[in-house]
Amino acid sequence: MELNGVTIENEYAEAFPNWACRVIITAINEKWAFQAATEATGFATSAIGCPCEAGIEMFLSAEETPDGRPGVAVLFFAGGKKKLKEQVVERLAECVLTQPTTAVFDGMPDAEERIDVKLHFFGDGYEYQKEVGGRKCWAIPIMNGEYIGEESFGIVKGVAGGNFFIMGENQPAALMAADAAVDAISGVPGCMCSFPVVASGSKVGSNKYKFMVATTNEKYCPTIRDKVADTKVPEGVKAVYEIVIDGVDEESISEATRAGIMAASMIPGIKLISAGNFGGNLGPFKFHLHEILQ
Amino acid sequence: MELNGVTIENEYAEAFPNWACRVIITAINEKWAFQAATEATGFATSAIGCPCEAGIEMFLSAEETPDGRPGVAVLFFAGGKKKLKEQVVERLAECVLTQPTTAVFDGMPDAEERIDVKLHFFGDGYEYQKEVGGRKCWAIPIMNGEYIGEESFGIVKGVAGGNFFIMGENQPAALMAADAAVDAISGVPGCMCSFPVVASGSKVGSNKYKFMVATTNEKYCPTIRDKVADTKVPEGVKAVYEIVIDGVDEESISEATRAGIMAASMIPGIKLISAGNFGGNLGPFKFHLHEILQ
Amino acid sequence: MELNGVTIENEYAEAFPNWACRVIITAINEKWAFQAATEATGFATSAIGCPCEAGIEMFLSAEETPDGRPGVAVLFFAGGKKKLKEQVVERLAECVLTQPTTAVFDGMPDAEERIDVKLHFFGDGYEYQKEVGGRKCWAIPIMNGEYIGEESFGIVKGVAGGNFFIMGENQPAALMAADAAVDAISGVPGCMCSFPVVASGSKVGSNKYKFMVATTNEKYCPTIRDKVADTKVPEGVKAVYEIVIDGVDEESISEATRAGIMAASMIPGIKLISAGNFGGNLGPFKFHLHEILQ
Amino acid sequence: MELNGVTIENEYAEAFPNWACRVIITAINEKWAFQAATEATGFATSAIGCPCEAGIEMFLSAEETPDGRPGVAVLFFAGGKKKLKEQVVERLAECVLTQPTTAVFDGMPDAEERIDVKLHFFGDGYEYQKEVGGRKCWAIPIMNGEYIGEESFGIVKGVAGGNFFIMGENQPAALMAADAAVDAISGVPGCMCSFPVVASGSKVGSNKYKFMVATTNEKYCPTIRDKVADTKVPEGVKAVYEIVIDGVDEESISEATRAGIMAASMIPGIKLISAGNFGGNLGPFKFHLHEILQ
Structure with missing residues (x-):
């Protein structure tokens, strides 16, 4: 041919089966959403030597995200559910929550299987629940204002x-x-x-x-x-x-x-x-x- | 004031002491050197939850690198020498060797303390030693040609x-x-x-x-x-x-x-x-x- | 409110009426389509002191362009049809035809009013007519291969x-x-x-x-x-x-x-x-x- | 060889002789200095069909510019001094003064031949003289604050x-x-x-x-x-x-x-x-x- x-x-x-999680990261503009997404999906080329596989799925316009801000959708993959959860937790905690102006939302709200990503304890009691774009989120006071995040994420095989x-x-x-x-x-x-x-x-x-x-x-x-x-x-x-x-x-x-x-x-x-x-x-x-x- | x-x-x-390693990554142009450097230094914001801390130190012009190609210098930091070596090995193996047209060189040739990063076994016997820009390197046959890499890197406190x-x-x-x-x-x-x-x-x-x-x-x-x-x-x-x-x-x-x-x-x-x-x-x-x- | x-x-x-022309520029990748579009729409902020007003309308995926390559749609505006034609001719001739791997297509094929942009004489007799993506184009031999271009462009008020x-x-x-x-x-x-x-x-x-x-x-x-x-x-x-x-x-x-x-x-x-x-x-x-x- | x-x-x-003018454009950050420089040097590939030839010479760090902000040095070329002056005036007036946070400085202060670029009349009487980084400038009130500009620029053959x-x-x-x-x-x-x-x-x-x-x-x-x-x-x-x-x-x-x-x-x-x-x-x-x- x-x-x-x-x-x-x-x-x-x-190809072979692998568990997948989709996370929507938004920020004040595309530059900072991309920065957080890049940091969160780095050191993730191959499961052979990296803790997981991850990458950017697509850019989202303000009209496509729950909070009406520009965003980036990222995908995480791992062989097991436990490993996948561990990596999503660590990477959101260290590489998204810490980045300027970010918020995160579940990228697969219709999925039946779910993992918890409980970052709100970071708020040490100052955190509170808040609905954003119809999503149940936690608002955590941080240095640059409030971090907004959902804490239940759909996963699929x-x-x-x-x-x-x-x-x-x-x-x-x-x-x-x-x-x-x-x-x-x-x-x-x-x-x-x-x-x-x-x-x-x-x-x-x-x-x-x-x-x-x-x-x-x-x-x-x-x-x-x-x-x-x-x-x-x-x-x-x-x-x-x-x-x-x-x-x-x-x-x-x-x-x-x-x-x-x-x-x-x-x-x-x-x-x-x-x-x-x-x-x-x-x-x-x-x-x-x-x-x-x- | x-x-x-x-x-x-x-x-x-x-601030507190930490072991540091400096690696020079070159490629066919700045775009691809930056791509490899970004992947290799991702998921590395804080040693609290990431395996190490890492980032881009600076861009290098073709005249500043051993092989005369555009490059990026990256820095890796970890509390212990063993952890630092483990991370440099994994990140060069998974996130630089795998990236298009890359080569890596020791960024601190005068440092007395050193770590070995032996990637040449990946060549499965087809690898060979080669001098590039006065540096003793290994040339490893890969899909896009030859990967060139030094295997001893200086570290400092x-x-x-x-x-x-x-x-x-x-x-x-x-x-x-x-x-x-x-x-x-x-x-x-x-x-x-x-x-x-x-x-x-x-x-x-x-x-x-x-x-x-x-x-x-x-x-x-x-x-x-x-x-x-x-x-x-x-x-x-x-x-x-x-x-x-x-x-x-x-x-x-x-x-x-x-x-x-x-x-x-x-x-x-x-x-x-x-x-x-x-x-x-x-x-x-x-x-x-x-x-x-x- | x-x-x-x-x-x-x-x-x-x-606001006030102005003549508009839409041109699709494609290239081997988005980088070079953007480069040509940027050069062609420069020095065009305001009709007060610039020869015309121009800018990038949007990026086009390969599936949205006549030749199946990534593209950029640009818009040119001028008060009169004659001025608009003069500027589109000059800018396509000097800032698009000269750029690596470009092709140009009419961005408003349904418009009744039209302007001619006859660049094919540049071929000095080596040019020939060629249909690309259902569009009647001229292929002009140049240094990096063939420049492909439509020569009739719709304009609207x-x-x-x-x-x-x-x-x-x-x-x-x-x-x-x-x-x-x-x-x-x-x-x-x-x-x-x-x-x-x-x-x-x-x-x-x-x-x-x-x-x-x-x-x-x-x-x-x-x-x-x-x-x-x-x-x-x-x-x-x-x-x-x-x-x-x-x-x-x-x-x-x-x-x-x-x-x-x-x-x-x-x-x-x-x-x-x-x-x-x-x-x-x-x-x-x-x-x-x-x-x-x- | x-x-x-x-x-x-x-x-x-x-090659052949041509008059050259060098202008330093600074801004709040590199992004906006680059944006102004790109607009000001567009539609300027070849003197055959463009009003002049122009391009970016280099990026300047904050320590290399008169006002301590990041900058871009641009070069304008034309066959005659009159044409060169006309183009520098128009391009600075329409494509730099109008851009966010910009300032402009003479890029060849030691040159003997000079052209005047008198933009300060735009201030309509609200403008005033101000020394910035040892340069005699005009400060012109505009919408985003004050535009700072030198008005005498060196030119060389x-x-x-x-x-x-x-x-x-x-x-x-x-x-x-x-x-x-x-x-x-x-x-x-x-x-x-x-x-x-x-x-x-x-x-x-x-x-x-x-x-x-x-x-x-x-x-x-x-x-x-x-x-x-x-x-x-x-x-x-x-x-x-x-x-x-x-x-x-x-x-x-x-x-x-x-x-x-x-x-x-x-x-x-x-x-x-x-x-x-x-x-x-x-x-x-x-x-x-x-x-x-x-």
Whole structure:
């Protein structure tokens, strides 16, 4: 299959279940909502070495938030509910409550499963309950005024590990395509790219160092293409990037995959787009590129 | 003392020792060096609830980096050497090695104390040693080409908790002044503001909730000024921000305090600038505002 | 009338007819579309001293543009059709065609009145006609590939001079409110703020210097409030900003006024919001604040 | 000659004299200084169709400006002194005085030749003289407080038309290299790139359309490489960008050329870097690439 002159391999991405929480952060303007969201979702690229996976889902206009201020929706993902709650609590407490002019609201009010994020004890008795935009919140006196926050957040069983590979004839082309993909995905509700662009893919374990849990996936490394018998790097490809997508459901990842590949395929210098799987051993979700792009 | 019409209280900031590590991250351009640095220094506002404290020290031009590419210098701080090493390893492995086109270099080559950050095993045998800009590095084949990294980083006993308070007649004035202070401090070598602007100060423990380790510092909360007998909020002040500074030495924090207060004092609507201490019980370093601003 | 605690004066903005042209600029990514749009709409704050008035209307996703790339819609306004055509031709030729990876498309394909923007002669015979996204374009060979452009652009009789004033207790509050207003207006289709924030209002002519066409509107100047008998600056106001809006029709200006005032009123430290008129002598369009905000 | 694996042609750029004026714009923070500078230097890519050439020279820290606030230095260029004065007056009056919190200062106080920029009549008698940072300024009451401005600006006979070409194996590589060059040049004092990246080079006149003053320079157009006998596009090159540099003297252009080519040569996918001249018929200044890069 070809898209804008780029070969799309007949491959599928394999993904697995993961718990997801969506938080709406608002502030006096977009700059400060973004600042809090960035701090709260940092050190969260991959659950392999980070405490969770997190990223910005989308920007929200003042008319789309409970308190009528500009906002940012962020998504947190973790394998277990307990770990997810622990991370949401810590990150809201340390990286949102502490940031200028912020408020937080539940991003999935209709979800049945819920976690408590009880920050109001921080108020040491000066806190009080307050309704904001129809939401039951706590108002906590802090230095810059009052922090407003909901304390019950919906969670859902989402999907982690959606992915596709972008292969280019040089690094700038592949990178500009990966960036275009991420920009396109930022417009798709319900998902985010935690890295957002992955420059180093890994395989489980190691051939040489037995103490390593994960090492470079040599099949996708262009500089050692000649040394790897079963390389997946086509001739003429000098750089490969992977886009990894976590979503609240399968639909969001399908749509993100479609939008991201469309955008990447329009950048000159892209040779091939593919996807990664483990032959069905990793997880129950399969995203076939050719089906998605039909 | 008055500065640009703003009262500067005769107070001092009290700070304590902390181990510091400086890492230079370079990339194909400033955008991607900044992206890696931001991810690597996220979820790192305060050691109370985050695994470490971290932030961007400064941007580096191509002529200031070992490999002649644009870069960002970041600083990591932790109470213990072991914790610091663990965090630098995890954050470089997960948030820099994985990011497009990055390389990392030791930011304190003259420091005697050092930590090892051995990422080259990730290469699974395909890695090799390579000299870049006079530095002994490892080149690790990854998807977007080769990751280049030094693996020994200098650390020094630095200072954490430098601080000052900005009090304004409304939130926008105080926030714009805090932002101006952070911008000015970004030009001072050897330090960074991990938050960077603190909207919620805390005290140790709680008066009401015995299970809380830290709660709101009610003396600095404008909305409950009338309820707190020993409030430190002057009449007419509606918002307070704190700037917290970690530095590699006392000099950098002194200079940052000076530059930050100078900048903040120029913003219309600022009433008072002060500093926070615990009467000398917290740490051995004292930063007297009046001395610094002389 | 009060809105979020801010007094809204019972005033109206007075505006006048102006010809408007809408151009869609696309590029390889948003950064470069924005760069071209910014250059093309610079030196265009006010028709008093600039060749035209121009600004960015909105960002467009790849799915909203004829060629499936990210884009920016810009609006140009001038009193006469001839002047408008001259400016659109010059600005597209010098500031868009010359910019990396750009294409331009008619932003008002349904408009009956049209202007020709014949840039294809620049191709010196190497140009050719090409259909892109259902639009009849010219492809002109240039250094970075091919420039794609439509050459017929719809124009409509729009409205210039919509406005409102934001008065704050200090400069940071008023400025943050003005900025919030402009952000909110950027989400309203069909209009733009050419300045975008006006710091210096003017009156026609001068009381002292007969050779001056326009001079400061002393009634709105806080620093000389005590010297101006008929000052419009309330006590306690230290800074005033004006938001001036040009739109393709009355509806867009009404909606922009509403959204802008809503956003500005939410910023702490704002005292009063009003609007400017010349008693009905300037133009046929009146935008009554109280009606718009009902 | 080769630089980082890129062929540097043994060519020279040819440039010509032009009058230059340097203006320092300060504001409450960098954002608003940049906003004013961007508006004031828009619609100013090329003197062929724009009223002048203009661009941002550099950002200035608070310690580098007369009033101790963050600033931006901008450069204006025109063929004649009268045209230069007219443009500086109009652009400061319409695009700086009108912008929030701005002040302007002479950027070349030691220059002997000077132009007057008398904006103080705008004050209609309320203006007054005021010394700021050792500079004789006028303070003009406006809506957001007082506009502060010097009114005598140094001008010098500078150089326009410094240039080099970047040729890449695809558009993303060439564009990323051009952008890297512009970033590097932004650190060189005394010069600016008005476009800043040129995607469409032109030749004087036309072979086919006698009424055209300038048309595409077909020798540098990759898509018609096969149709142009004396093409300068090497095989395998798909995109060419030109960096055009105006400077206050020859040294600044030499240094900008060196820094820009160094940066561009480090981007993967670049094949050739050259320069443009008219055989010595255009101007007295020659910038030989091989000499500059020695």
